[in-house]
Amino acid sequence: FLFASYVLIVHATDYANHRTEMASNYWMGDKSQQNNDWFGQQQQQQQQANLGWNNFDYSQGPQPPQQEAPAAPDYYSQFNNYNAPAANNYGGNMFIPSTAPTAGGASSAAYGDDDIENEPPLLEELGINFSHIKEKTMVVLNPVGATSVDVIADQDLAGPLVFCLMFGAALLLHGKMQFGFIYGVGMLGCVGMYMLMNLMAGDISTISFTCTASVLGYCLLPMSILSMLSAVLSFKGAIGYGISLLAVFWCSFSASKLFVTALSLDHQRLLVAYPCALLYAVFALLAIF
Numbered sequence: 001f002l003f004a005s006y007v008l009i010v011h012a013t014d015y016a017n018h019r020t021e022m023a024s025n026y027w028m029g030d031k032s033q034q035n036n037d038w039f040g041q042q043q044q045q046q047q048q049a050n051l052g053w054n055n056f057d058y059s060q061g062p063q064p065p066q067q068e069a070p071a072a073p074d075y076y077s078q079f080n081n082y083n084a085p086a087a088n089n090y091g092g093n094m095f096i097p098s099t100a101p102t103a104g105g106a107s108s109a110a111y112g113d114d115d116i117e118n119e120p121p122l123l124e125e126l127g128i129n130f131s132h133i134k135e136k137t138m139v140v141l142n143p144v145g146a147t148s149v150d151v152i153a154d155q156d157l158a159g160p161l162v163f164c165l166m167f168g169a170a171l172l173l174h175g176k177m178q179f180g181f182i183y184g185v186g187m188l189g190c191v192g193m194y195m196l197m198n199l200m201a202g203d204i205s206t207i208s209f210t211c212t213a214s215v216l217g218y219c220l221l222p223m224s225i226l227s228m229l230s231a232v233l234s235f236k237g238a239i240g241y242g243i244s245l246l247a248v249f250w251c252s253f254s255a256s257k258l259f260v261t262a263l264s265l266d267h268q269r270l271l272v273a274y275p276c277a278l279l280y281a282v283f284a285l286l287a288i289f
Helices: 002-054 075-083 130-141 149-153 158-172 179-201 209-218 221-232 238-263 266-288
Strands: none
Touching: 130 149, 130 158, 130 209, 130 221, 130 238, 149 209, 149 238, 158 179, 158 209, 158 221, 158 266, 179 209, 179 238, 179 266, 209 238, 221 238, 221 266, 238 266
């Protein structure tokens, strides 16, 4: 029994050593085989590179570099960029304007900041000049005084509008709502006088429509005074008609003076005063009756 046990132990030990040796030989052989395959791949790539270098044709001259085709857009990365949360760059200066360089290279105080100190007045931007309004008003009130061409050529409509409203407000004191007649007659008169003055001046000089309206509007001041007086006093008599004729003469005389000065029609003042008298006579009728 002891001998049989010894034989079995010896055979089992030999069998185990044999299996261990076979396993070690297998793994060592596989590793060497992998190393041999990697080395063979390196040699094959080196041979292909040398083959391409040796087969280069020098007779064709330099070849332009080949541009690689643009890579296809990566829609997945773009989608991730769109969905990525935006960085919060707000620093609390939302209402503080940023500085921007000027034309000379220096940075201004703020982009879009206007020079408020050098801005013209609002009335000047609207074309309202109180000095010219005062001079024109004094020319109408004093028809025999001297005047300049620059003041007449000023196409100011603020004064005429004030005098027309004054005339209409005086008619309201009579219980008459005549603003439509005032503006209608005034517009027709301005168009007619504009055409007539340009025909009479010929090629010497011309006058604009706004300048014509400005002159006729300023010369309506005596008629506005007549309308205010008629609200208090009755002009339906010989004295009233005489005062009305005096107001019409005053208006037409002042308007003819301004037109003659502007168009240099020194010897045609009576011809200019006649249509002006017809126009202001209509306003006199509105004021009296």
